Amino acid sequence: MSKLELQKIQKDYPEFSLDLNLSVNEGEFLTIIGPSGSGKSTLLNIIAGLDSPAHGSILLDGRDITSTPPQKRGISMVFQDYALFPSMNVEKNIAWAMKIRKVKASERHSAAAQLLSLVNLSGYGKRKVTTLSGGEAQRVALARALSSDPSILLLDEPLSALDANLRRRLRDEVRRIHDSSPSLTTVYVTHDREEAFAISDRIAIIKDGRLEMADTPENIYRNPATLFCAYFTGEGTALSADLFNLSIPADTIFFRPEDVLVKEEPFFADSDSYIILDECEVISSEYLGRCYILGLNYKGHRILAESSVFPQKRHVSIYISKNRLLFFKDGVNIS
Amino acid sequence: MKSRFYFLLALLPLAILLVLFILPLSFNLSKAFFNEEGFTLDLVRDVFTTPYTYRLLAFTLLQAFISGFVSVLIALPGAYLYANYRFRTKNLMLSLSSLCFVLPSILVVLGFVIFYGNSGFVNELYRKITGGSESIKILYSFKAIILAHAFLNIPVALSLITDSWSNMSRNTENAARTLGAGNIRIFFSITLTRLLPSILSAFLLIFLFCFTSFSIILVLGGGPEYTTLEVEIYRTNNIVLDSARASALSIFTFIVNLAILIIYTFISRTAENRDKSREDRAVPVKSWKVRCALLIYNTLMLIFILGPIVSIIARSFVSTSKRYGEGFSLRSYQEIFGTISSIGAMGDAYTALLNSIFIGLAVAAAATVLALFLSLYSSKKNSRLLEITGMFPLAISSVTLGLGYYIIKAHIQSDSILVSYMLVILAHLVIALPFAMRTLSPAVRSGNRRILLAAYTLGTSEARTCFDIEIPMLKSSLAKAFIFSFALSVGEVNATLTLAEGRVITLPILLYRLINSYNYQGACAIGTILILTTFIIFSISEKLGRRKHNEQT
Amino acid sequence: MKRHIITTIMLVLLCSVSLFAQASSESASAEERSITLYCYDTFSSEWGSGPTLIPLFEEETGIKVNVVSGGDAVEMLSRAIIEGDSCPADLIMGISDDQASTAYESGLFTSYDSPALEYVDDSLEFDPQHRLIPFDYGVFAFVWDSESDVPAPTCLDDLKDPVYKDKIILIDPRTSSVGLGLLMWTIDVYGEDGYLDWWKAVKENALTIADGWSSAYGLFTEGEAPIVISYTTSPVYHVLWEDSTRYQALIFPEGHHMTIESIGILESSDNKEEAEAFVDFILTEGQAETAIANSMYPANSQTELPDAYEWAPMPDRVFSMDPDYVAANIDRWTAEWTEAMIN
Structure with missing residues (x-):
């Protein structure tokens, strides 16, 4: 039995219509990603009880909490803009939930101190929240969310407002904190694909209010359920199936740049294992440090290929491994 | 999310507006529909x-x-x-x-x-x-x-x-x-x-x-x-x-x-x-x-x-009296502070000052609180109608309002001076409410809603979130609304004349009496006290407002 | 949370206190002999004759007087009309003769032929039915600053002279009883066909047409202009309190308009005897103080007045208008006046 179940959640909004089912397992770190305006934050709000669905139910440990007010759900949330209480200092912010539950002052103080050290901000207790930097504020927000001992922790794009380096450091900390609490289930929203891949147990892809796919990062990358998921989770090329003689009734084939071999000299390749395309013109290249991503033109089609060196020749041949191809019909994976 | 709590908050100001504004207004305006024959357009x-x-x-x-x-x-x-x-x-x-x-x-x-x-x-x-x-x-x-x-x-x-x-x-x-x-x-x-x-x-x-x-x-x-x-x-x-x-x-x-x-x-x-x-x-x-x-x-x-x-x-320092000497004179102030016995109205200056301050503070407190409640509710409900309602009294001159009040007064027979005080406070309240709302409403609306949502997820009830988190964020606007309402009350004369019935003397009433009895020097002295009182309160407010603003940024 | 509770407690306290006060005051007034007086604000103020007269009356007669005042007599009258039978007032003081028609129509007042009326000149008794009893009167006149550089005008027509350009302060009859008095004065003298011509001519010389007596007289004493429409009794104040005879009231041979203030007993009153005692008091012992405080003449011709009143000259001819006539035409007069002034 999953920890959190969203059953047939439906609601219409101006930009999209939410309509999905989703399960979250106990103790897992699930990330929801999707393009902007797809309903990720809304979904989080519904889980937290800050918004209610028109239809459908939310089950927590099998209990229906759809009409339970947010105060009683035991679900905490961390917001993108931190939403710290400006009239209180760091410690008071963190101790707030305990104060609500009438925990004694001395206990609150020590619990807050513990949480501060968990997020690596020991000694910040008396600081005014308006003097904190972005990274510090977010960690305080995290500590505060954990202070109510929630069963589910929601994070709504918590790192979007921070710079890239800080993001990388903090996302690891978020994962670390999740790991340190064995029973904590975390649902994380981001639009940063890399972030999602780095720290999640499972990823759910939302598009236009609908769930495209929910699976482990590996499965999503290797075996995306839809073309959209394929594109959303990494670079790749989609070509019309007409270009090739295939026995499979697909209309599109898809492959990742790293599954393409780029050769300038003739290469002995087994045409059963590879699709061979000659006379590909090198149009563009992107240097990633560890390799180049080349943009090639084959008979008017654009193909992305990975290469460890930059080709000397203008025209190259590419070899696409057939067993790495993904086949799609009407956008759905039929491989 | 149900906002029953906020609705309850709004009930009080709405009730007061109804009784103190809509009612007298409609009493006043309904006269337009009747002549000797009865109802007529x-x-x-x-x-x-x-x-x-x-x-x-x-x-x-x-x-x-x-x-x-x-x-x-x-x-x-x-x-x-x-x-x-x-x-x-x-x-x-x-x-x-x-x-x-x-x-x-x-x-x-x-x-x-x-x-x-x-x-x-x-x-x-x-x-x-x-x-x-x-x-x-x-x-x-x-x-x-x-x-x-x-x-x-x-x-x-x-x-x-x-x-x-x-x-x-x-x-x-x-x-x-x-x-x-x-x-x-x-x-x-x-x-x-x-x-x-x-x-x-x-x-x-x-x-x-x-x-x-x-x-x-x-x-x-x-x-x-x-x-x-x-x-x-x-x-x-x-x-x-x-x-x-x-x-x-x-x-x-x-x-x-x-x-x-x-x-x-x-x-x-x-x-x-x-x-x-x-x-x-x-x-x-x-x-x-x-x-x-x-x-x-x-x-x-x-x-x-x-x-x-x-x-x-x-x-206020110039005497035109040949008896007491023309030119520079402290006479009016001496009368106010009691160092010289006063002719007539000036003896009341001290009482008037105390009354004005007391009434002003009561009005300011009430207006701020009520405007706050109304603003909170109207921002949660995102209701324009409520905001307009709160600003209604602006559409009426205080003379018209005063006229409506003595219709109400006619139905409340009382000799008690406390009732007079209450009525004056309530009338000032209605006049000050729009200004307090004008100050508080934008502030409430521009508050970060996610802070409240965060509080809810941490287990805070709506009521507690409102009082312990939302309201402290509004400190500087509350101060501004308070001051403005105070100033308006202290300077109001029309409705006060009608409702005070001569029992309650405020600075503007004293002013009015002094002017009517030719005592322009005295009137200006009272005016000076009015100006000083208001100026002091205003500066305190500006300072408070700036300080809170700086603290929050 | 705390503030919530405090506010509620405060409001509850205030309400209960006022209710308590109301209850106790009502029971108190039932015990002793007392009357309720509606009057204009200046009477009840320290400066008015109220605070000295009232204690005197209470001492002499043992009747307590409960003074209720508003902005002016019109307001008090309107209020009494609305209150109808449940009006707590026994007396209304301050209704002037040009407002009398409304008072008559309201049917609120009962007749009282006070013995003190013997000493009141017939011309002041504008109500033959003695519902509204005169207690003081004023005569409108132009007041002139003797220290100015313009000569004192000698009659209404003089004011049209260009030498007075920007030297006269008039008052708007639509917003002030003094202005109204001036309007009626010109109608008295020039008749309904000619009064507007006077206004049109003198308007050219007017510095401003003020909204009320307070602003007009304020401008006058600040030296903005040396002539203002006021009362013949205005100089009395300056003589009494400032030892100054600088401001002089001018008497014109064509006559002046008069305004009479009255007091009336309400039909619905339960304390008519006491009310009558008060009226008698005002018309006798209270005359001098009332007149001085209001800057008017006492209705009782036997009243002794201070020497300062020598500076309040009495004109040979005095006009007053029948209240019903006023009521019937006032709308038209003020509308015509407005029309004439704007074009």
Whole structure:
């Protein structure tokens, strides 16, 4: 039995219509990603009880909490803009939930101190929240969310407002904190694909209010359920199936740049294992440090290929491994 | 999420508005529908179809429009300087400029006459400089009306526009600058557009004030060609003694004002939707050009605003009595402070001061709390109707309101002085409510909603979140609303006269009595005390407001 | 949370206190002999004759007087009309003769032929039915600053002279009873066909047409202009309190308009005896103080007045208008006046 179940959640909004089912397992770190305006934050709000669905139910440990007010759900949330209480200092912010539950002052103080050290901000207790930097504020927000001992922790794009380096450091900390609490289930929203891949147990892809796919990062990358998921989770090329003689009734084939071999000299390749395309013109290249991503033109089609060196020749041949191809019909994976 | 809690909060102010405003108003206005034969629409129809009514409306609108326009125009450069630059006297200037807003109009008239009159200070100076005996006729003309209205309202425009401008982030303008746009271009196509809602808000608010302006127009205008709807209402009610027709005219005025109010509410909503930056835009003054501009503007402002005010203060030291010696005299103050026994009304000065302060504080507390509740509810419900309701009393002059009150009074028989106090407090409350709402509503609306949501997820009930988290975030706006309401109460005279029934003496009532008994020196002394009290409270508020603002950024 | 509770407690306290006060005051007034007086604000103020007269009356007669005041007499009258039978007032003081018609129509007042009326001149008794009893009167006149550089005008027509350009302060009849008095004065003298011509001519010389007496007189004493429409009794104040005879009331041979203030007993009153005692008091012992405080003449011709009243000259001819005539025409007069002034 999953920890959190969203059953047939439906609601219409101006930009999209939410309509999905989703399960979250106990103790897992699930990330929801999707393009902007797809309903990720809304979904989080519904889980937290800050918004209610028109239809459908939310089950927590099998209990229906759809009409339970947010105060009683035991679900905490961390917001993108931190939403710290400006009239209180760091410690008071963190101790707030305990104060609500009438925990004694001395206990609150020590619990807050513990949480501060968990997020690596020991000694910040008396600081005014308006003097904190972005990274510090977010960690305080995290500590505060954990202070109510929630069963589910929601994070709504918590790192979007921070710079890239800080993001990388903090996302690891978020994962670390999740790991340190064995029973904590975390649902994380981001639009940063890399972030999602780095720290999640499972990823759910939302598009236009609908769930495209929910699976482990590996499965999503290797075996995306839809073309959209394929594109959303990494670079790749989609070509019309007409270009090739295939026995499979697909209309599109898809492959990742790293599954393409780029050769300038003739290469002995087994045409059963590879699709061979000659006379590909090198149009563009992107240097990633560890390799180049080349943009090639084959008979008017654009193909992305990975290469460890930059080709000397203008025209190259590419070899696409057939067993790495993904086949799609009407956008759905039929491989 | 159900907001039953917020609804309960709003019940109290709504109930009070109903009883203290809607009821007296409808009692007053319903007279328009009855004549000797019974219910009739004739009176109302008559008023709405007489061309004379529209002629009055035309002039009323004209002077209100020009007053608003001039006020905003003069306030704009000031708002530019105040919003963009930090300078030491900013707090002082802002407090000073709000003073004139609060004075009873008889004092405004007096101050103007003493300063700008044909025998006034300005002309004496002019005569000394030119050595001639000619005076510049500043008063008793249309421009004098505009001048007086500007005096009263430039501070409003300055404060509103400065507030909005100082919260505007510089990013868009800087972006335009990098694209090669010159400063003037930037101002007109970018800044002005973003300021337009607050400019229009200020304009409309001023427009409404000037709409119901009365004695200033008649005295300083110089003649009945400057007649407004209010004058006609007064004439019909108090001279011709035809209260039914006066009510019909009041209905007409009310509808026009209401329309303006509705437009205002819609526009000021748009003003708030602009993205606000947390930072204060102001930077320290560096260039001497700016320093110069500041100096000139501030000096002109000081002269313009302080001129009439200082005239009143100065007049309080001048005795025209041959018995006690003409010229400089402390007599009025000695009477107030009891070092000399007083003739008549002056002996009450101390009582009046205490009453005014006590009533003022009660009104300010109540108005702030009620406006807060109403604002909280209307922001959660996102309801324009509620906001308009809270601003209703602005559409009615305090004279009309007072007339409605004694109808209520007629139904509450009581000899008790406490009831008189209560009624005065409640009447002031209704008058102050719109101003408190004007201050609090935008602040509540621009609050970060996610902070409240965070509190909910941490287990805080709606009520507790409201009181322990949301309200503390509003400290500076609460202070501002408090001060404004206090000032309004302290300066109110019309409704007080009706409801106090002579039992409760406030500073403005004392003023009124003194003027009616020829004691202008005494009246000016009381006026000075009014000015000082208000000024002190205003400066405290400005300081509090700044400090909280700085703490939060 | 705390503030919530405090506000509620405060409001509850205030309400209960006021209720308590109301209850106790009502029971108190039932015990002793007392009357309720409606009057204009200046009477009840320290400066008015109220605070000295009332204690005197209470001492002499043992009747307590409960003074209720509002802005002016018109308001008090309107209020009494609305209150109808449940009006707590026994007396209304301050209704002037040009407002009398409304008072008559209201049917609120009962007749009282006070013995003190013997000493009141017939010309002042504008109500033959003695519902409204005169207690003081004023005569409108132009007041002139003797220290100014213009000569004192000698008659109404003089004011049209160009030498007075920007030297006269008039008052608007639509917003002030003094202004109204001036309007009626001109009608008295020039008749309904000619009065507007006077106004049109003198308007050219008017510095301003003020909204009320307070502003007009304020402008006058601040030196804005040397001539203002006021009362013949205005100089009395300056003589009494400032030892100054600078401001002089001018008497014109064509006559002046008069305004009479009255007091009336309400039909619905349960304390008519006591009310009558008060009326008698005002008309006798209270005359001097009332007159001085209001800057008017006492109705009782036997009243002794201070020497300062020598500076309040009495004109040879005095006009007054029938209240019903006034009520019937006032709307038209003020409308015509407005029309004439604007064009």
